[in-house]
Amino acid sequence: MKRINRNFKVRNFHQAKWDEPIIFELSKKGERGILVPKAGEEIEKAVGDGISALPETMKRKEAPNLPEISQPRVLRHYMRLSQETLGADVNIEIGQGTCTVKYSPKVNEALARLPEMTELHPLQDESTVQGILEIMYKTDLYMREISGMDRFTFQPSGGSQAIFAMASIVRNYHRDKGQDEQRDEIITTIYSHPSDAAAPAVKGYKIIYIHPDEEGYPDFEAFKEAVSERTAAFIVANPEDTGVYNPRVKEFTELVHKAGGLCGYDQANANGLLGITRAKEAGFDMCFFNLHKTFSTPHGCGGPAVGATGVTKELEKYLPAPLIDYDGEKYFLNYEVTNNPYSIGKIRMFNGVAPVVLKAYAWIMSMGAEGLYEVAKVAVLNNNYLFKKLMEVDCVDAPYIRGKQRVEQVRYTLEKLTQDTGITTGDIQRRMMDFGMHYWTSHHPYYVPEPATLEPTETPSKEDLDEYIETLKHVFKEAYESPEIIKTAPHRSVCHQVDESGMDDPEKWAITWRSYLKKYKE
Amino acid sequence: MAIKGFKNHPYIPNSVPEVQQEMLKEIGLNSLEELHAEVPEELKLKENMNLPKAFQSEYELRRHVEGLLKKNKSCNEYLNFLGAGCWQHYVPAICDEINSRGEFLTAYGGEPYNDFGRFQSLFEYQSLVAELVDMEVVNVPTMDWAQAASTAVRMASRIVDRKEVLVPKAMDQEKFLIMKNYCDPDITLVPVDYDKNTGLMDLEDLKNKLSSKTAAVYFENPSYLGFIEVNGQKISDMAHEVGALSVVGVDPSSLGVLEPPVRYGADIVCGDLQPLGIHMNYGGGQSGFMATMDEEKFVMEFPSRLFGIAPTIVEGEYGFGDVAYDRTSFGHHREHGKEYVGTQSALWGITAGVYLATMGPKGMEELGQNILQKSQYAISRLNEIKGVIGSRFNTVNFKEFVVDFNATGKTVKEINKELLAKGIFGGKDLSSEFPEMGQCALYCVTEIHTKTDIDKLITAIEEILHS
Amino acid sequence: MKKLGLIINPIAGMGGSVGLKGTDGVLDKALELGAVPRAPLRAKKALEELLDIKNQIEILTCSGDMGEREAMEMGFNIRLVYNQSTNSTSSEDTLAAAKAMLLENVDLILFAGGDGTARDIYKAVGDKAVVIGIPAGVKIHSPVYAQTPSKAGQLTRLYLMEKITKVEEVEVLDIDEEAYRAGKVNTSLYGYLKIPFEKKFVQNRKAGTPMSQQASQNSIALDIIDNMEEGTYYIIGPGTTTRPIMENLKLPYTLLGVDVVLNKEIYALDVTEKQLIDIAVYNKCKLVITPIGGQGYLFGRGNQQLSYNVLKAIGKENIIVAATKEKISELKGNPFLVDTGDEETDKMLSGYIKVTTGYKEKMIYKVKA
Numbered sequence A: 001m002k003r004i005n006r007n008f009k010v011r012n013f014h015q016a017k018w019d020e021p022i023i024f025e026l027s028k029k030g031e032r033g034i035l036v037p038k039a040g041e042e043i044e045k046a047v048g049d050g051i052s053a054l055p056e057t058m059k060r061k062e063a064p065n066l067p068e069i070s071q072p073r074v075l076r077h078y079m080r081l082s083q084e085t086l087g088a089d090v091n092i093e094i095g096q097g098t099c100t101v102k103y104s105p106k107v108n109e110a111l112a113r114l115p116e117m118t119e120l121h122p123l124q125d126e127s128t129v130q131g132i133l134e135i136m137y138k139t140d141l142y143m144r145e146i147s148g149m150d151r152f153t154f155q156p157s158g159g160s161q162a163i164f165a166m167a168s169i170v171r172n173y174h175r176d177k178g179q180d181e182q183r184d185e186i187i188t189t190i191y192s193h194p195s196d197a198a199a200p201a202v203k204g205y206k207i208i209y210i211h212p213d214e215e216g217y218p219d220f221e222a223f224k225e226a227v228s229e230r231t232a233a234f235i236v237a238n239p240e241d242t243g244v245y246n247p248r249v250k251e252f253t254e255l256v257h258k259a260g261g262l263c264g265y266d267q268a269n270a271n272g273l274l275g276i277t278r279a280k281e282a283g284f285d286m287c288f289f290n291l292h293k294t295f296s297t298p299h300g301c302g303g304p305a306v307g308a309t310g311v312t313k314e315l316e317k318y319l320p321a322p323l324i325d326y327d328g329e330k331y332f333l334n335y336e337v338t339n340n341p342y343s344i345g346k347i348r349m350f351n352g353v354a355p356v357v358l359k360a361y362a363w364i365m366s367m368g369a370e371g372l373y374e375v376a377k378v379a380v381l382n383n384n385y386l387f388k389k390l391m392e393v394d395c396v397d398a399p400y401i402r403g404k405q406r407v408e409q410v411r412y413t414l415e416k417l418t419q420d421t422g423i424t425t426g427d428i429q430r431r432m433m434d435f436g437m438h439y440w441t442s443h444h445p446y447y448v449p450e451p452a453t454l455e456p457t458e459t460p461s462k463e464d465l466d467e468y469i470e471t472l473k474h475v476f477k478e479a480y481e482s483p484e485i486i487k488t489a490p491h492r493s494v495c496h497q498v499d500e501s502g503m504d505d506p507e508k509w510a511i512t513w514r515s516y517l518k519k520y521k522e
Numbered sequence B: 001m002a003i004k005g006f007k008n009h010p011y012i013p014n015s016v017p018e019v020q021q022e023m024l025k026e027i028g029l030n031s032l033e034e035l036h037a038e039v040p041e042e043l044k045l046k047e048n049m050n051l052p053k054a055f056q057s058e059y060e061l062r063r064h065v066e067g068l069l070k071k072n073k074s075c076n077e078y079l080n081f082l083g084a085g086c087w088q089h090y091v092p093a094i095c096d097e098i099n100s101r102g103e104f105l106t107a108y109g110g111e112p113y114n115d116f117g118r119f120q121s122l123f124e125y126q127s128l129v130a131e132l133v134d135m136e137v138v139n140v141p142t143m144d145w146a147q148a149a150s151t152a153v154r155m156a157s158r159i160v161d162r163k164e165v166l167v168p169k170a171m172d173q174e175k176f177l178i179m180k181n182y183c184d185p186d187i188t189l190v191p192v193d194y195d196k197n198t199g200l201m202d203l204e205d206l207k208n209k210l211s212s213k214t215a216a217v218y219f220e221n222p223s224y225l226g227f228i229e230v231n232g233q234k235i236s237d238m239a240h241e242v243g244a245l246s247v248v249g250v251d252p253s254s255l256g257v258l259e260p261p262v263r264y265g266a267d268i269v270c271g272d273l274q275p276l277g278i279h280m281n282y283g284g285g286q287s288g289f290m291a292t293m294d295e296e297k298f299v300m301e302f303p304s305r306l307f308g309i310a311p312t313i314v315e316g317e318y319g320f321g322d323v324a325y326d327r328t329s330f331g332h333h334r335e336h337g338k339e340y341v342g343t344q345s346a347l348w349g350i351t352a353g354v355y356l357a358t359m360g361p362k363g364m365e366e367l368g369q370n371i372l373q374k375s376q377y378a379i380s381r382l383n384e385i386k387g388v389i390g391s392r393f394n395t396v397n398f399k400e401f402v403v404d405f406n407a408t409g410k411t412v413k414e415i416n417k418e419l420l421a422k423g424i425f426g427g428k429d430l431s432s433e434f435p436e437m438g439q440c441a442l443y444c445v446t447e448i449h450t451k452t453d454i455d456k457l458i459t460a461i462e463e464i465l466h467s
Numbered sequence C: 001m002k003k004l005g006l007i008i009n010p011i012a013g014m015g016g017s018v019g020l021k022g023t024d025g026v027l028d029k030a031l032e033l034g035a036v037p038r039a040p041l042r043a044k045k046a047l048e049e050l051l052d053i054k055n056q057i058e059i060l061t062c063s064g065d066m067g068e069r070e071a072m073e074m075g076f077n078i079r080l081v082y083n084q085s086t087n088s089t090s091s092e093d094t095l096a097a098a099k100a101m102l103l104e105n106v107d108l109i110l111f112a113g114g115d116g117t118a119r120d121i122y123k124a125v126g127d128k129a130v131v132i133g134i135p136a137g138v139k140i141h142s143p144v145y146a147q148t149p150s151k152a153g154q155l156t157r158l159y160l161m162e163k164i165t166k167v168e169e170v171e172v173l174d175i176d177e178e179a180y181r182a183g184k185v186n187t188s189l190y191g192y193l194k195i196p197f198e199k200k201f202v203q204n205r206k207a208g209t210p211m212s213q214q215a216s217q218n219s220i221a222l223d224i225i226d227n228m229e230e231g232t233y234y235i236i237g238p239g240t241t242t243r244p245i246m247e248n249l250k251l252p253y254t255l256l257g258v259d260v261v262l263n264k265e266i267y268a269l270d271v272t273e274k275q276l277i278d279i280a281v282y283n284k285c286k287l288v289i290t291p292i293g294g295q296g297y298l299f300g301r302g303n304q305q306l307s308y309n310v311l312k313a314i315g316k317e318n319i320i321v322a323a324t325k326e327k328i329s330e331l332k333g334n335p336f337l338v339d340t341g342d343e344e345t346d347k348m349l350s351g352y353i354k355v356t357t358g359y360k361e362k363m364i365y366k367v368k369a
Helices: A041-047 A071-083 A106-112 A130-147 A159-176 A195-202 A220-226 A249-258 A267-272 A313-318 A354-391 A415-421 A425-435 A462-481 A483-487 A513-519 B017-026 B058-069 B093-099 B116-133 B145-160 B173-183 B203-209 B232-241 B346-383 B412-421 B451-466 C027-032 C039-048 C051-056 C068-073 C090-103 C115-125 C149-160 C177-181 C213-226 C243-248 C273-282 C308-314 C325-329 C343-349
Strands: A151-153 A185-189 A206-210 A231-237 A262-266 A286-290 A307-311 A323-326 A331-334 A410-413 A451-454 B164-168 B188-192 B214-221 B245-250 B268-272 B288-292 B307-311 B318-322 B400-404 B440-444 C002-008 C057-062 C077-082 C108-113 C131-135 C167-175 C187-196 C233-236 C259-262 C265-268 C285-289 C297-299 C319-322 C336-338 C351-358 C361-368
Touching (some): A041 B346, A071 B093, A071 B346, A106 A354, A106 B058, A130 A151, A130 A286, A130 A307, A130 B058, A159 A195, A159 A231, A159 A262, A159 A286, A159 A307, A159 A313, A185 A220, A195 A231, A206 A220, A220 C351, A220 C361, A231 A249, A231 A267, A267 A286, A267 A354, A307 A313, A354 A410, A354 B017, A415 A462, A425 A451, A425 A462, A425 A483, A462 A483, A462 B017, A513 B116, B093 B346, B116 B288, B116 B307, B116 B318, B116 B346, B145 B164, B145 B173, B145 B214, B145 B245, B145 B288, B164 B173, B173 B188, B188 B203, B214 B232, B232 B245, B346 B400, B412 B440, B412 B451, C002 C039, C002 C090, C002 C149, C039 C068, C039 C108, C039 C131, C039 C149, C057 C068, C057 C090, C068 C077, C077 C090, C090 C108, C090 C115, C108 C115, C115 C131, C115 C167, C131 C149, C213 C319, C213 C325, C213 C351, C233 C243, C233 C273, C243 C259, C259 C273, C285 C308, C308 C343, C325 C351, C325 C361, C336 C343
Parallel strands (some): A185 A206, A185 A231, A206 C361, A231 A262, A262 A286, B164 B188, B164 B214, B214 B245, B245 B268, C002 C057, C002 C108, C108 C131, C285 C319, C297 C336, C336 C361
Antiparallel strands (some): A286 A307, A410 A451, B268 B288, B307 B318, B400 B440, C167 C187, C233 C259, C259 C265, C351 C361
């Protein structure tokens, strides 16, 4: 028997496909998925059936129309759906730019699932949660060291909520200083995450976008036009989603400070900077890290997550309560620091997403300062290796700075490919799935035409990178030689091209199974 | 001291020095130090950060973290009567099995092709919760109930183009703070008083506060303090009369026995998924949902993603996608954009779906009944204790109830301290949140409590108060 | 059965193939230089995309090389609705053919040509028909043309199969060919045609939903209206981006002209340069404009009333530029351009300008002379 030929690096892949029904279609009258404990005779005797005590108007008249399915069939259904999902555990995760999808160590997950974590109630007496408080307090200390900030909160449960928390702090800070009315503008850049504008807008701010200059740096001359006595804050990513690091960042923050505004650092793109440079030295007053990205805790299909938000000493009093503290003997929930009318109060119920913090803690403890530095170096090495190899491909380009390094990701353009072949970046995205690869385009609008944003992180090996590169090249070749196969892709993913034409039509869209049944009577 | 890296790290394939040299050569560099050339020297750290040294093996790491966690006393070990927004329910093993699957755990931003299972399972979760609340549209989950309630009232504000929202004074004060901050500076929250005997929303006060400025009335069922808001229909009617919407927060574990809010006039329903198969996780298991009917004016105001089922080019094949991707806010563009979205709590949505599929209609009904019976039993037993009133409000409760200790001569703090010594987490101390109630505590009883557990609590309180 | 109108301007693009900038009025010279028709070939490329649904469509077209020949060769069901006459110009033929199709209530008119052809189609159908252009001409400034002939075919197919149901209005632009051949660019905005609305991007699975173009334009209008000052004259430039200002104020407007609003009421419609100077010299006024055409011209293209004398009187600080982020992204980072014909004015306008891109949302953007 012959071995698989590895000279051809493009993988002979086919994703699992089960043609699985919608869960309601599995329902069989009378089947039970689980039995629920009964109150028991004695209780029944004492209080009756319980339900009779309800006023008639509040009693449910018709049982919810949930499916009736026995347990092995429920399990099988969801196992199949999991197989139809291409998580980072099973694919070479290079294509999800801006997301920092890296290896999430299994041991961390195992620890987070111990009952001493999962079975904790957030209102338990502090003396009974010393372990988790210590973990959260120490993670705070480590985050301080990694960023140079003075205090962190783990309440924001996602990057966007962290930006929202920063914007809330900005508002209350200026209120405290009596300048809230006057300062109603927040400046950001077009290549920062869209939430850097969208979240502050919820706080009522006007947004001013800065475009990059020819080199891809935020245009400092334009920035000077933007900064004024109306500036409440500058919220920006660095590097931005182009992977271009703005070396003049300190001049930007200084200018804002001179004008009386605050500076918030969106560190969603921090993976290439751990142990290299910090928010503090760049002049920021606030920053946040996505623990589910940079600190590996995984993404979980989109959360649970944490946007750990750090601030300088001066801004500490505006944080949401409680902070987690240590008095030399015991860890405790500190409500004192934020006990003032200008604290933003609360961002999330209770004390943050503790198991995510626990996993980030374990990850840091498996890395140490040397490991974090290694992460940054390898993430940047991997990215620049990929960058070099892809720029050698004729139909690939990347706008802005030439002959210089990018940090942890690059936003490429396939404009030439599209002009030559009519194949768009969206087509390439679908075709890459036929080889088990993710590939991401860009946020909207596409300032870079036909964009592709790739971020390898420190996780792939050189061979993995080569496989990704070879696969992309193979698909580009197809674009020139047999574009039809790309236009009609995917062919080996779970399903074929989705007809999205009904998705914008209230008559046709179906957000739930009951809506589907209502709109598509057979 | 120069900066050092961590070579041959098990999580970093390319931390092997030879491979690094090979790759560096490929990009025309000699050493790792030459990377990060774009970061100015004055911004660079000159030595390694001051962090604890990494554990040198997975085993040591595990021992260390397990050691820390052992300092915790979990609700497996202690008998827990705390609720107040995070509830201890039984988590079917199948829920953990599914949400531990690496594919779900590590997926994120894929397309409905390669992440097909993620789309289908979230579509199913939406559909299952829709059945539970008897509505037609449910969103991909948001952070927690407080966030869902915040967004729900912002949606209402956009829909009716008004800026004032009435909320119950007897609500969770932390949730109130979250909503307040989320609505600030656009929308004002106005608390409506509660009846001192029943806890119910004071309809007189509500009437006085309702006006042509009111965007929505928000209330909860069961309420934060556990009683059932029996005037749901009246409150909704009163809101509708002034052109406002009725927004109702709900504990989904009650919906096997309680009427879904849409049946008493709710326009937008929200709540927390945590009771549906998600561990308490020290508050990390919270996950919010919202629901409406399938009308364009509601759908277009959801800031969240809404997964929809769609045909593919192959007949008889299911496909999925985002519904109303460019969501247009009709005429209300002054209310900026659609709020923000981002990573929230999708895995808990999938888990809630697994839970509801497993429980089925019968399971949910039995769960609700069981909770009603046990909480009623606990109240009646507490009433037997001299000086203790099992339920301060003379209304029916679900799962939670306010225990009145005012006549005992002891504070809740003192009682809870002694209960703790007996291995029991007493109910949440309400004395600072609702000083007007004096010494009261919010107790939570669910299906996980046996008669023995409840009796043990009664005995313990007896001992604390009367021995 | 769907009814598809097909018009091929057989001479479109011939000037370009022999180095002439456009074919309008110089066909003989082009033929002399050996130009070969390319529009028919391009039209066929587009029609190829419809072959597999040919039983579901009837093509209504014109005799000879204006559509009949190509459609017939490819085996489509055709019906002639217009006969070319030997003594008419291609422009007259296009106009008459399109009018005939409008009377037949076609579902869509697919036409091959250049900017001149689009102008003729616009003259004939205005906003009464949905059209798609197959790019075949020398000058292609109008976004009514698909990127490639195949794309035009695909879009036609999607629209006929009702996979796309929405339409959008796009600019009909043309330059004065005589001036162009003399090395001067003088683009004018002639009107708006309706084309099927194609999503220009794939859904983004990770971030929030962007507003539709219509919603973005509306939010820009609301921002401008909410900041309107009493007693200030608002001079509203042409274009669909500024139209929602008038719509929200429930005022009449001219889409291609310049209108003036005072205290949220119409002061004057479709004003001339002279009227504008009179207003601007004696009153506080603000000018709301949007870039016209794909190159990002703020002034000097399609809004000749806004002359440098007008702009001098208004002053840079009183110019409000309105543009959606999508429109700006189409400039690919290139600056806005101004070409007022006066160096001093161009200089005054150069540098950076604040662009209103949404409600409470601005962008600082570069302007170059």
